[in-house]
Amino acid sequence: MAKVRNSLLFCSSCWIDYLINFVRMADKYHELLKKYWGFDNFRPLQEDIVRSVGAGNDTLALMPTGGGKSITFQVPALAGEGLCLVVTPLIALMKDQVENLKRIGIKAEAIHSGLSYREIKITFDNATFGGTKFLYVSPERLSTELFLQKLPFLNINLIAVDEAHCISQWGYDFRPSYLKIAAIREIIPDTPVLALTATATPQVVEDIVERLMFRSRNIFKKDFARSNLAYVVRPTESKETELVKILKAVKGSAIVYVRSRKKTREYAQLLIQNNISADYFHAGLTHISKNDRQDKWKKNQTRVMVATNAFGMGIDKPDVRMVVHMDAPDSLEAYFQEAGRGGRDGKKSFAVLLWSNNDKAKLNKQVKTTFPEPEAIKRIYEALGNFFQLPVGAGFQMMYDFDMGKFCSAFKLNILQVFNSLKILQRAGYLTFTEELDIPSKVMFLVEGNDLYKYQVAHADMDPFIKILLRTYTGLFTEYASIYEADLAKKTGTDAQIIYKALQKLSKAGIIHYIPRRKTPLITYLQSREELQHLRLPPEVYEKRKQQYMDQVGAVIEYGSSDHICRSRLLLNYFGQSKSENCGICDVCLSRKKTGLTDTTFNDIEKSVENILKEHPMEAEKLVDTLGFDKKHTWDVLKWLEDHEIIGEMETGEMEWLK
Known part of the structure; x- marks a missing residue:
């Protein structure tokens, strides 16, 4: 009896300790949220995810775009000792998050394929000894020799996997390099993982859990329904006219998505000519130009941003009233993510x-463009090795600047075919292709103290410039700082070319290490160059992937062509949320409301009609009598269903279900 009593006392003591610790950690999480982000409370689901991660649980969080995913790993990582390793394929977003964290006083660094070996080594040293709290890495870095050497010395308290759908071959953006995360887990098995994604079908969810080696299935899923966001498909054969009409009818900040850089300029000009404030954005703009355009749009100095899908990642503008897609994206995942940038303020x-008659044909044609024939892919792989003068058996982890225009011209290749072939070779694990990586200039001082002072005294002409460098950028003696020659030129009243020469002079003198800006696509070989006869495109990389792509395109065509299913329900069903209600505000729901019936009445009658007509056709009058609903209501529903070609009249005069 005494043993039982002691056991109960012990359990009671444990429970009290647990509660005290629970409350203490909750207070700490809220303190960090307030201190660094200025929020008093977490958004719905955020705190549950933070607590799960803080308790050391492997966690998968499915949160729509704008749901505040980054806070779910940043807060618990800050609450513990050590650093958080963040894996993300989006280098632009990586750079933005690092800059944002540094701006609020949190030490963060990034490692990706655009950095030199020296930069990467210094970043690792700072992560090991310098108090770095967040180390962002691109997935292809996980298997490099240097990373694997340094990993045991990094005190990692959490692995955050952003864009986690990339680990699944069924995800719309599968990247083989994500599979390396499992090997990292084997080296640091006790470190929890937080996987984050805004878009994942049920099949992809299961794949993420399995491939990231979750110790137990632990999933937090935010309801993807957006009660304030009205989805509309507008059929039109004059998209330009319709765009102007829509933007004049609905006021407020807007994004217009198009497929090509050329179209961003053309449509922005069209809007300006129609007295609508607009600008354009694409990946080819300079860093300064991108920042300037984003800032003006964020501050509502520019109303409409016409952009490719390069725009929007990491930009949290809550008051976007309108997101227009001029061209249909090739997956509902992409559409849901981009459309979801509207109405984050809840209004x-x-x-x-x-949508035009031509869109279906364009999307179907895109399948052939996106998946060149295997022989064409192999020819491009062979040409690539010849272009870099890379012998068979060489090239492992070698990185090359890649001038696609020059390559296509030299081998007389189609640029789209090359682009898509490189993406397939990337999925097959042969290389990585980084599109137009814009790496700003970097500077780090190599001397300090007396040595630097002596140089300044001996070279009085360089002294003012050195002082401006040191005043403008921090941490120059311990890490590389991104610098912008144009900003320095403005501060010194000179031009960028003079700044460039001054930096070169200091670099040659050994005072600084200066890495000029690079703006070029990159090819990194993940395997040594193969003989062509050994190049393999497995079914999951080509045939199965092509079929999956066709299914995705089919889902987009259904969304654009359908006019009888609630848009929100159709989207939510695609992501496995099958028990959703009609939204009441999309174009389909508004069309139903014109009958004057409530959603419930309309749905009840429609379902009954479907059940009967799917069994056998029936004359309309007999159908109305059989159903037993109010006759006028039933006739209204039948007319709507016939107008939308869901039911039709047979030659016998009987009604049949067409869908």
Whole structure:
């Protein structure tokens, strides 16, 4: 009996300790949230995820775009000792998050394929000894020799995997390099993982859990329904006219998505000519130009941003009233993510897809463009090795600047075919292709103290410039700082070319290490160059992937062509949320409301009609009598269903279910 009593006392003591610790950690999480982000409370689901991660649980968080995913790993990582390793394929977003963290006083660094060996080594040293709290890495870095050497010395308290759908071959953006995360887990088995994604079908969810070696299935899923976001498909054969009409009808900040850089300029000009404030954005703009355009749009100095899908990542503008897609994206995952940038403040907003008869043909044609024939892919792989003068058996982890225009011209290749072939070779694990990586200039001082002072005295002409460098950028003696020659030129009243020469002079003198800006696509070989006869495109990389792509395109065509299913329900069902209600605000729901019936009445009658007509056709009058609903209501529903070609009249005069 005494043993039982002691056991109960012990359990009671444990429970009290647990509660005290629970409350203490909750207070700490809220303190960090307030201190660094200025928020008193977490958004729905954020705190549950933070607590799960803080308790050391492997966790998968499915949160729509704008749901505040980054806070779910940043807060618990800050609350513990050590650093958080963040894996993300989006280098632009990586750079933005690092800059944002540094701006609020948190030490963060990034390692990706655009950095030199020296930069990467210094970043690792700082992560090991310098108090770095967040180390962002691109997935291809995980298997490098240097990373694997340094990993045991990094005190990692959490692995955060952003864009986690990339680990699944069924995800719309599968990247083989993500599979390396499992090997990292084997080296640091006690470190929990937080996997984050805004878009994942049920099949992809299961794949993420399995491939990231979750110790137990632990999933937090935010309801993807957006009660304030009205999805609209607007059929039109004059998209330009319709765009102007829509933007004049609905006021407020807007994003217009197009497929090509050329179209961003053309449509922005069209809007300006129609007295609508607009600018354009694409990946080819300079860093300064991108920042300037984003800032003006964020501050509502520019109303409409016409952009490719390069725009929007990491930009949290809550008051976007309208997101228009001029061209249909090739997956509902991409559409849901981009459309979801509207109405993050909870106020009524619109996501509009302009749809023409030509869109279906374009999307089907895209399948052939996106998946060149295997022989064409192999020819491009062979040409690539010849272009870099790379012998068979060489090239492992070698990185090359890649001038695609020059390559296509030299081998008389189609640029789209090359682009898509490189993406397939990337999925097959042969190389990585980084599109137009814009790496700003970097500077780090190599001397300090007396040595630097002596140089300044001996070279009085360089002294003012050195002082401006040191005043403008921090941490120059311990790490590389991104610098912008144009900003320095403005501060010194000179031009960028003079700044460039001054930096070169200091670099040659051994005072600084200066790495000029690089703006070029990159090819990194993940395997040594193969003989062509040994190049393999496995079914999951080509045939199965092609079929999956066709299914995705088919889902987009269904979304654009359908006019009888609630848009929100159709999207949510695609992501496995099958028990959702009609949203009441999309174009389909508004069309139903014109009958004057409530959602419930309309749905009940429609379901009954479907059940009967799927069994056998029936004359309309007999159908109305059989159903037993109010006759006028039933006739209204039948007319709507016939107008939308869901039911039709046979030659016998009987009604049949067509869908």
